[in-house]
Amino acid sequence: MLRGVLGKTFRLVGYTIQYGCIAHCAFEYVGGVVMCSGPSMEPTIQNSDIVFAENLSRHFYGIQRGDIVIAKSPSDPKSNICKRVIGLEGDKILTNSPSDFFKSHSYVPTGHVWLEGDNLQNSTDSRYYGPIPYGLIRGRIFFKIWPLSDFGFLRDSPNGHRFSDD
Amino acid sequence: MAQSQGWVRRYAKAFFKGFFVAVPVAVTFLDRVACVARVEGASMQPSLNPGGSQSSDVVLLNHWKMRNFEVQRGDIVSLVTIGHKNRYVKVPRGHIWVEGDHHGHSFDSNSFGPVSHVVAC
Numbered sequence: 001m002l003r004g005v006l007g008k009t010f011r012l013v014g015y016t017i018q019y020g021c022i023a024h025c026a027f028e029y030v031g032g033v034v035m036c037s038g039p040s041m042e043p044t045i046q047n048s049d050i051v052f053a054e055n056l057s058r059h060f061y062g063i064q065r066g067d068i069v070i071a072k073s074p075s076d077p078k079s080n081i082c083k084r085v086i087g088l089e090g091d092k093i094l095t096n097s098p099s100d101f102f103k104s105h106s107y108v109p110t111g112h113v114w115l116e117g118d119n120l121q122n123s124t125d126s127r128y129y130g131p132i133p134y135g136l137i138r139g140r141i142f143f144k145i146w147p148l149s150d151f152g153f154l155r156d157s158p159n160g161h162r163f164s165d166d
Numbered sequence: 167m168a169q170s171q172g173w174v175r176r177y178a179k180a181f182f183k184g185f186f187v188a189v190p191v192a193v194t195f196l197d198r199v200a201c202v203a204r205v206e207g208a209s210m211q212p213s214l215n216p217g218g219s220q221s222s223d224v225v226l227l228n229h230w231k232m233r234n235f236e237v238q239r240g241d242i243v244s245l246v247t248i249g250h251k252n253r254y255v256k257v258p259r260g261h262i263w264v265e266g267d268h269h270g271h272s273f274d275s276n277s278f279g280p281v282s283h284v285v286a287c
Binding site: 017018020021022024025028029072073074075076077078109110111129132133134135136 | 186187189190191193194195197198235245246247258259260261278279281282283284
């Protein structure tokens with residue numbers, strides 16, 4: 001009787017560890033479903049939309065200009081941010097807001113990316129905390145699942161003029 | 167003949183079953199608990215690689231201690247990088263400053279600036 005209970009408990013613990021490890025590998029290396037909150041990516045991603053993120057392109061260094069990525073927040077490592085990649089390393093970046101009269105530029109340093117939200121008026125991004133190390137990027141968002149009316153691949157940036165000219 | 171085929175099939179089944187258990191568990195362990203790494207370069211002399219280029223130290227990276235992003239001054243950390251002098255800089259919130267013990271022979275925060283402590287592991 002006791003042996004049976006013990007055996008069952010061990011089997012349960014074993015299966016829990018096994019499936020937990022499989023889930024960890026899937027979320028870490030393949031991708032997963034993420035819920036986005038906050039206004040910074042409107043109108044591409046509204047508050048509390050559910051999207052699909054893949055982590056493979058980060059491991060193969062396949063992040064391109066214009067991709068929407070999930071990254072660890074540089075000021076708080078426990079939270080994630082969702083922004084669009086505006087510049088890769090070596091790119092020339094417009095650092096001023098559209099209302100500014102004078103244009104100011106800076107260059108993205110080696111191993112960094114420049115992230116901006118699509119909602120330029122209401123977004124805390126690289127214009128505020130500077131370029132972000134590539135190692136902070138967790139994954140790339142490419143498919144929207146919820147709401148169903150907007151099901152499908154994500155739209156291009158409404159702020160195309162902010163990309164570098166080349 | 168039929169018996170040997172059954173044996174092969176049973177062996178393959180057991181192999182794949184063990185494979186699907188062992189690989190995720192091992193990867194998760196290496197990601198979350200600890201992994202082994204080799205140190206290259208002279209930047210951490212004399213703490214690591216005291217023998218110069220002849221020897222390269224093997225170290226254990228403790229990922230478990232980094233799960234809450236608690237870094238102390240004096241810790242030696244390893245971090246992801248893909249590749250400012252004699253001036254004072256302010257380390258921003260959520261960032262750490264890393265330096266090799268061997269001044270002038272180290273690719274560290276002196277060349278790439280403060281790093282966010284999320285990339286440390």
